[in-house]
Amino acid sequence: GVFVYNHLQQKVRSAEALAQKYKQQQEALSAQLQVVYEHRSRLERSLQKERGEHKKTKEDFLVYKLEAQEALNKEKQDSMNRYGALSSQHKILKNQHEDVKKQLLDLQLQHNSLKLEHRKTLETQSQKYAQLQQEKDSEVTSLQDTVFKLREESKLLRKAHQEVHTQLLNAQ
Numbered sequence: 001g002v003f004v005y006n007h008l009q010q011k012v013r014s015a016e017a018l019a020q021k022y023k024q025q026q027e028a029l030s031a032q033l034q035v036v037y038e039h040r041s042r043l044e045r046s047l048q049k050e051r052g053e054h055k056k057t058k059e060d061f062l063v064y065k066l067e068a069q070e071a072l073n074k075e076k077q078d079s080m081n082r083y084g085a086l087s088s089q090h091k092i093l094k095n096q097h098e099d100v101k102k103q104l105l106d107l108q109l110q111h112n113s114l115k116l117e118h119r120k121t122l123e124t125q126s127q128k129y130a131q132l133q134q135e136k137d138s139e140v141t142s143l144q145d146t147v148f149k150l151r152e153e154s155k156l157l158r159k160a161h162q163e164v165h166t167q168l169l170n171a172q
Contacts, residue, residue: 050168057164061157068150079143086132097125 104118 047172050171054164054168061161072150079139086136090132093125093129
């Protein structure tokens with residue numbers, strides 16, 4: 001009986017030691033799991049924040065893009081209107097020039113003094129035409145520069161958007 005009693009006591013002590021070991025392992029695993037949960041929680045908060053910032057950046061970009069497009073369309077429409085007006089004015093001046101030329105041919109034999117006046121009128125019209133042409137060329141160059149700058153700005157915004165997107169993917 002004593003032998004069985006001692007044997008059972010050894011088994012109880014062995015079981016208690018094993019239970020203590022398992023309890024320590026469980027506590028260590030629980031601590032590790034708590035750290036993992038906290039880390040996951042921080043990552044989820046960080047991800048939410050990044051998503052919010054990404055959404056805001058995207059909205060800001062879309063607003064900017066819309067405003068730039070509207071400005072470009074308005075400027076294009078204004079330029080087209082100015083071009084139409086200049087074109088009409090040019091046609092009027094050209095027709096006037098032709099009329100003056102015909103009158104000059106008709107009246108040249110009778111009125112030598114009007115010949116000089118016609119030359120002055122012709123020079124004035126040529127200067128106006130050259131000035132209008134120069135203004136038109138200047139406006140076209142200015143519009144081309146504006147379009148180039150807007151395209152460059154659009155490229156920079158796309159690049160910045162891509163970088164934010166890449167950073168978000170890296171964070172995930």
